[in-house]
Amino acid sequence: MSQLDSNWSFVDDNKVTPKGFLFAGISAGLKASKKKDLALIFAPEGSVFTGMFTQSIVRASCVDICEERIKTTSGFVRAILINSGQANACTGNLGIQHFQIATGKIAELLGIKEEEVLMCSTGVIGVPIQINDLVKNLPNLVSDLKGNNIQNAAEAILTTDLTLKKVSIETIIQGRKIKISGFAKGSGMIYPNMATMLAFLTCDAGIKKEEWDKMIAIAVKKSFNAISVDGETSTNDSFIGINAGEKIEKRFFPIIQQGIDIVCQNLAKNIARDGEGANCLLEVLVQGAKNIDDAIKLAKSICNSALVKTAIHGCDPNWGRIISAAGNSGVKFNLNHVDLYIGNAQILENGKLNKYDPQKVTDYIKSRMNGRYLVDDIVKIMINLKSGEYKGTAWGCDLSKKYVEINSEYTT
Amino acid sequence: MSQLDSNWSFVDDNKVTPKGFLFAGISAGLKASKKKDLALIFAPEGSVFTGMFTQSIVRASCVDICEERIKTTSGFVRAILINSGQANACTGNLGIQHFQIATGKIAELLGIKEEEVLMCSTGVIGVPIQINDLVKNLPNLVSDLKGNNIQNAAEAILTTDLTLKKVSIETIIQGRKIKISGFAKGSGMIYPNMATMLAFLTCDAGIKKEEWDKMIAIAVKKSFNAISVDGETSTNDSFIGINAGEKIEKRFFPIIQQGIDIVCQNLAKNIARDGEGANCLLEVLVQGAKNIDDAIKLAKSICNSALVKTAIHGCDPNWGRIISAAGNSGVKFNLNHVDLYIGNAQILENGKLNKYDPQKVTDYIKSRMNGRYLVDDIVKIMINLKSGEYKGTAWGCDLSKKYVEINSEYTT
Numbered sequence: 001m002s003q004l005d006s007n008w009s010f011v012d013d014n015k016v017t018p019k020g021f022l023f024a025g026i027s028a029g030l031k032a033s034k035k036k037d038l039a040l041i042f043a044p045e046g047s048v049f050t051g052m053f054t055q056s057i058v059r060a061s062c063v064d065i066c067e068e069r070i071k072t073t074s075g076f077v078r079a080i081l082i083n084s085g086q087a088n089a090c091t092g093n094l095g096i097q098h099f100q101i102a103t104g105k106i107a108e109l110l111g112i113k114e115e116e117v118l119m120c121s122t123g124v125i126g127v128p129i130q131i132n133d134l135v136k137n138l139p140n141l142v143s144d145l146k147g148n149n150i151q152n153a154a155e156a157i158l159t160t161d162l163t164l165k166k167v168s169i170e171t172i173i174q175g176r177k178i179k180i181s182g183f184a185k186g187s188g189m190i191y192p193n194m195a196t197m198l199a200f201l202t203c204d205a206g207i208k209k210e211e212w213d214k215m216i217a218i219a220v221k222k223s224f225n226a227i228s229v230d231g232e233t234s235t236n237d238s239f240i241g242i243n244a245g246e247k248i249e250k251r252f253f254p255i256i257q258q259g260i261d262i263v264c265q266n267l268a269k270n271i272a273r274d275g276e277g278a279n280c281l282l283e284v285l286v287q288g289a290k291n292i293d294d295a296i297k298l299a300k301s302i303c304n305s306a307l308v309k310t311a312i313h314g315c316d317p318n319w320g321r322i323i324s325a326a327g328n329s330g331v332k333f334n335l336n337h338v339d340l341y342i343g344n345a346q347i348l349e350n351g352k353l354n355k356y357d358p359q360k361v362t363d364y365i366k367s368r369m370n371g372r373y374l375v376d377d378i379v380k381i382m383i384n385l386k387s388g389e390y391k392g393t394a395w396g397c398d399l400s401k402k403y404v405e406i407n408s409e410y411t412t
Numbered sequence: 413m414s415q416l417d418s419n420w421s422f423v424d425d426n427k428v429t430p431k432g433f434l435f436a437g438i439s440a441g442l443k444a445s446k447k448k449d450l451a452l453i454f455a456p457e458g459s460v461f462t463g464m465f466t467q468s469i470v471r472a473s474c475v476d477i478c479e480e481r482i483k484t485t486s487g488f489v490r491a492i493l494i495n496s497g498q499a500n501a502c503t504g505n506l507g508i509q510h511f512q513i514a515t516g517k518i519a520e521l522l523g524i525k526e527e528e529v530l531m532c533s534t535g536v537i538g539v540p541i542q543i544n545d546l547v548k549n550l551p552n553l554v555s556d557l558k559g560n561n562i563q564n565a566a567e568a569i570l571t572t573d574l575t576l577k578k579v580s581i582e583t584i585i586q587g588r589k590i591k592i593s594g595f596a597k598g599s600g601m602i603y604p605n606m607a608t609m610l611a612f613l614t615c616d617a618g619i620k621k622e623e624w625d626k627m628i629a630i631a632v633k634k635s636f637n638a639i640s641v642d643g644e645t646s647t648n649d650s651f652i653g654i655n656a657g658e659k660i661e662k663r664f665f666p667i668i669q670q671g672i673d674i675v676c677q678n679l680a681k682n683i684a685r686d687g688e689g690a691n692c693l694l695e696v697l698v699q700g701a702k703n704i705d706d707a708i709k710l711a712k713s714i715c716n717s718a719l720v721k722t723a724i725h726g727c728d729p730n731w732g733r734i735i736s737a738a739g740n741s742g743v744k745f746n747l748n749h750v751d752l753y754i755g756n757a758q759i760l761e762n763g764k765l766n767k768y769d770p771q772k773v774t775d776y777i778k779s780r781m782n783g784r785y786l787v788d789d790i791v792k793i794m795i796n797l798k799s800g801e802y803k804g805t806a807w808g809c810d811l812s813k814k815y816v817e818i819n820s821e822y823t824t
Contacts, residue, residue, distance in 0.1 A: 058739025058747055090732065090747075092764065125732035126765060230718040235736055306642040306718070307819055314820030320502065320537035324647055327470030335470055335502075352504065353538060400820075401813040407719055408726030408811075 008259050011179070013150040013168040018179040018204035020044030020244055024144035025152030028137035030085030030123075030130045036156035038134065039082040040141050041200060042110060047244035048209050049077040050216040051118075052224075054237035060089030060125075061096050063236060066118045075209040078116040080240060081106050081141075082157050082198065084185070086129040088121040089235040098131045105135055109142045120198050120238050122159055122185060154183035157198055160406075161186050165199075165270040167263055173252050178205045180256075182263040186229070186271035199224060199239045199267050205256050206247035215257050216241040223264035226296050226394040228304050229275035230403070239264075272395040273377065277402030279369045280377045282312055285393045288385040294331045295392030301329030302381065303396030312379055313398035315369065317361035319347045322381060337386040343379070369398070420671050423591070425562040425580040430591040430616035432456030432656050436556035437564030440549035442497030442535075442542050448568035450546065451494040452553050453612060454522060459656035460621050461489040461530075462628040464636075466649035472501030472537075473508050475648060478530045487621040490528040492652060493518050493553075494569050494610065496597070498541040500533040501647040510541045517547055521554045532610050532650050534571055534597060566595035569610055572818075573598050577611075577682040579675055585664050590617045592668075594675040598641070598683035609649045611636060611679050617668050618659035627669050628653040635676035638708050638806040640716045641687035642815070684807040685789065689814030691781045692789045694724055697805045700797040706743045707804030713741030714793065715808030724791055725810035727781065729773035731759045734793060745797040753794040781810070 017023070022042040030037040043049075051070050053063045070077060081102055088095045103117035110117075121129065144152060154166040166183035184199035207215070216239075224239055241260070248256065273281040284302045289295035302308055305325035311318035319340055326333070340348035343364040345356045368379045379398075429435070434454040442449040455461075463482050465475045482489060493514055500507045515529035522529075533541065556564060566578040578595035596611035619627070628651075636651055653672070660668065685693040696714045701707035714720055717737035723730035731752055738745070752760035755776040757768045780791045791810075 056736065056739035057741075057744060058735050090735065090763075090765075125736070235732075235739065305644060306815075307644050310816055310819035313816065316820070320647075323470050323502065324468065324537070324644065327468035327647065328644070329469075332469060351502075353502075399816060401816045403718075404722055404725065404811060404813045404816060407722035408728070 008169045008171045008262055011168045011170045013166060013181055014148050016170060016179055017147050017150055017168060017181050018202045018244070020204060021202045022145040022147055023149040023153040024141050024146070025149070025154070025156030026137060026141050026144050028083070028141070029133045030083055036152065037084045038137060038141050039153040039156035040106070040145060041080045041153065041202065041242070042145055043078055043202070043242050044244040045078070046076070047078065047242050048207065048212050049075045050209070050213050050241045052216065052220050052239045054234060056235055058090070058235050060087055060121065060236045061091070062088050062099050062119050062121050063238060065096070065099055066120065066238065069115050069118060073115055076116070077118055078112045079106060079110055080118045080120060080200065082120045083129065083134060084157050084159050085123040086121060086127050087123045087125050087236050088129045090126040091128050094128055098129045101131060102134055102138070105138050106142070109138060118240065120236070120240075122157065122198055122236055125235060150181055150183055157183070157185045159185060161274055163270065163274050165267050165274070167266040169259055169262055171255065171259065173248065173255060178248070178256070178259070179203070180259045180263050182267050184267040184271060186274045197224065197234060197237045197271060201241040201260065201263055203241070203243040203256070203260070204245040205243060206245045207243050207253070207256065208247070211253065212241070212243055215253070215260055218257065219260040219264040221296070222261060222392070223268035226300060226392070227268045227272040228300060228394070228396045229272060229278070269395050272397050275397035276406045277400040278397030279400060280312065280379050280398055282309070282381070282396040282398065283378050283393060284381045284383070284396075285391065286383050286385065287391040288387055289331070289390045289392065290388035292390050292392050295390050296394055298326055298329040298331045298383070299392055299394035301325050303394045306399055309396065309399035312365060313400050315362045315365040317342050317345070317347065317358050317365070323348070326383060333385040333387055339384040339386070341382040420581045420583045420674055423580045423582045425578060425593055426560050428582060428591055429559050429562055429580060429593050430614045430656070432616060433614045433654070434557040434559055435561040435565040436553050436558070437561070437566070437568035438549060438553050438556050440495070440553070441545045442495055448564065449496045450549060450553050451565040451568035452518070452557060453492045453565065453614070453654070454557055455490055455614070455654050456656040457490070458488070459490065459654050460619065460624050461487045462621070462625050462653045464628065464632050464651045466646055468647055470502070470647050472499055472533065472648045473503070474500050474511050474531050474533050475650060477508070477511055478532065478650065481527050481530055485527055488528070489530055490524045491518060491522055492530045492532060492612065494532045495541065495546060496569050496571050497535040498533060498539050499535045499537050499648050500541045502538040503540050506540055510543045513543060514546055514550070517550050518554075521550060530652065532648070534569065534610055534648055537647060562593055562595055569595070569597045571597060573686055575682065575686050577679050577686070579678040581671055581674055583667065583671065585660065585667060590660070590668070590671070591615070592671045592675050594679050596679040596683060598686045609636065609646060609683060611651045613653040613672065613675055615653070615655040615668070615672070616657040617655060618657045619655050619665070619668065620659070623665065624653070624655055627665065627672055630669065631672040631676040633708070634673060634804070635680035638712060638804070639680045639684040640712060640806070640808045641684060641690070681807050684809050687809035688818045689812040690809030691812060692724065692791050692810055694721070694793070694808040694810065695790050695805060696793045696795070696808070697803065698795050698797065699803040700799055701743070701802045701804065702800035704802050704804050707802050708806055710738055710741040710743040710795070711804055711806035713737050715806045718811055721808065721811035724777060725812050727774045727777040729754050729757070729759065729770050729777070735760070738795060745799055749798040751796040751798070755792055
């Protein structure tokens with residue numbers, strides 16, 4: 001149990017998870033690999049749900065229905081069914097029917113209403129969900145529900161992810177233990193189409209819908225909306241945050257916000273680090289911006305640049321590409337004020353080239369590309385625009401031949 | 413001499429170029445390879461210049477000065493000096509001095525004013541131009557000036573381009589021969605930084621500045637601003653269009669516009685086809701859009717998508733990625749109205765999957781990836797949104813391991 005600045009501590013989700021929440025994960029045979037592919041989150045009565053969904057025009061209908069059900073129940077949902085294998089996107093009316101069949105059946109098994117059940121899907125686009133296999137296995141799924149079972153649920157939502165993405169933290173407020181847990185899947189590809197980013201967060205400090213919505217929006221902006229593997233937004237991207245339990249006083253909200261931020265950023269960074277073909281996590285911190293939106297926008301522009309990503313892959317301290325990507329972000333700044341660092345090496349001071357040892361910077365980047373697959377494999381870039389008081393961070397990864405290989409594989 | 417729809421014919425620029433324009437191209441030793449690296453365009457008196465420049469915040473100061481000189485002379489410039497080897501970007505006051513020294517010297521040699529000379533640079537960012545070598549060779553450059561010498565000029569502006577990019581066309585209006593010539597360089601990389609896109613067009617039909625500006629803006633929007641190799645905008649991107657000679661009647665402007673469009677699109681497509689590591693030209697036509705801007709924006713979003721580009725590379729008719737990229741373009745449309753074609757195969761009809769043979773579509777893409785390096789190696793995608801009357805086209809290329817290799821090469 002390691003200590004965090006904010007008194008939040010990491011905890012083992014096999015022992016500690018938010019009070020009252022139950023999790024399940026099994027194999028229903030939806031994946032050719034027969035790995036786990038069906039997960040369930042069952043939240044206590046009175047739980048408050050907030051969902052944030054893909055901004056793409058082309059959305060899976062399951063995303064539309066989730067959004068609608070959260071709205072019609074005023075956020076008082078109870079369960080989320082999640083399947084991997086098929087994304088249930090571009091599947092027309094059949095996709096809507098499958099959603100209704102599956103959530104209706106889960107509602108029956110859990111003794112709740114159908115509109116209190118959400119369903120998220122990830123996997124192949126344009127292929128109908130294997131609804132018979134799914135429905136047949138729902139009783140097994142419900143039997144698997146346990147508090148200390150995030151491991152199974154987190155496994156069941158993965159597609160081509162190489163690593164499990166989950167985190168649990170705990171703090172004590174006025175003698176009361178507060179727990180937040182999250183799990184996610186990243187952007188991997190399955191033939192023939194794009195998979196999705198899904199993430200779920202549970203918290204056992206009760207917070208009213210209106211306030212919770214705001215807190216989740218802040219956390220998502222600084223985490224899931226600040227990462228990029230390849231600049232692609234999927235049809236199914238979804239994040240759902242749930243709180244339940246005794247209401248907590250408003251003066252403690254900043255502590256909860258801190259906890260939500262920690263969990264969301266941990267999961268988001270894991271997704272970026274596990275980007276297809278990635279060898280490191282790229283972290284770009286922009287300081288001295290006129291506002292947070294500008295800072296994140298500029299940081300994302302650098303993380304998204306194919307030329308920055310290939311330079312990092314080649315351990316090349318190519319500051320020209322970084323500055324050029326900054327120049328294309330749409331954020332206004334004066335190059336003559338800009339300081340630029342890669343790791344601890346200052347490359348630019350007030351827009352002018354500083355004396356630095358390129359070999360040392362190359363060695364720094366190389367030391368972060370160690371293939372041990374740790375979230376600490378971080379290449380850090382810092383830019384100070386000196387045009388304001390705000391800062392923001394974005395995360396990405398290097399661009400390797402492996403990325404091209406994974407995404408151009410096709411056998412008819 | 414092949415015939416075009418519009419009565420414009422391709423001509424050999426070793427024989428025919430716009431009347432009164434002189435071109436030169438020599439080696440001044442600015443490139444390590446000692447290949448040609450210095451070009452000059454000398455336009456007749458009374459020529460009308462229009463420039464369009466990079467939209468990046470981080471611009472080379474030579475771009476700023478070019479823009480300023482076109483403004484202060486009301487477009488009555490006479491010459492453009494172009495060097496490859498060093499981009500003269502991020503070089504501060506020294507860069508400005510070098511610009512002034514070089515253009516001052518050329519003005520002296522040509523007997524014109526310094527402010528009548530522009531200078532464009534391409535090559536390494538952040539490294540001072542090799543000004544002594546450059547100045548020393550200016551008399552040689554001026555000696556090389558000839559009408560039928562676009563070949564030399566076009567060679568001298570290349571960096572890592574694999575192909576020469578030049579085109580000349582001719583038509584007859586009321587018994588008068590009108591010629592338009594253009595040449596360009598594409599987006600290649602030089603250690604340690606981004607090179608640039610440069611393109612130049614000359615025309616011997618006289619058209620007043622105000623009208624010429626409009627015609628050039630229309631042509632650039634539909635050509636150089638509709639291509640993408642990797643979504644990166646450079647510090648030095650410049651396009652300069654020049655006309656000279658006897659004024660032409662306004663009723664013939666549509667013919668001239670057509671000619672400018674042909675030349676600009678030919679060069680732009682050549683740049684995309686010669687994208688780093690590219691094996692084909694990707695052409696995306698969007699029809700049925702609410703306006704031209706929407707059509708081009710959506711087409712560019714597809715051309716820019718790393719997932720579409722890798723799918724094309726893998727000869728994979730991955731319509732889900734195409735539709736997903738369309739959904740992320742920021743253009744609103746209704747998926748239920750969308751028709752999608754890859755080559756002649758209709759994949760979607762009103763948003764629903766059509767019966768098609770994936771193997772045939774794969775074979776179609778494969779047949780375009782033949783490595784013979786022809787502009788006819790085109791993979792065509794067509795989307796009809798059926799939400800308006802407008803259409804637009806964008807061009808890109810496939811994304812290969814070679815792209816990653818070229819851009820992650822770094823030896824300290």
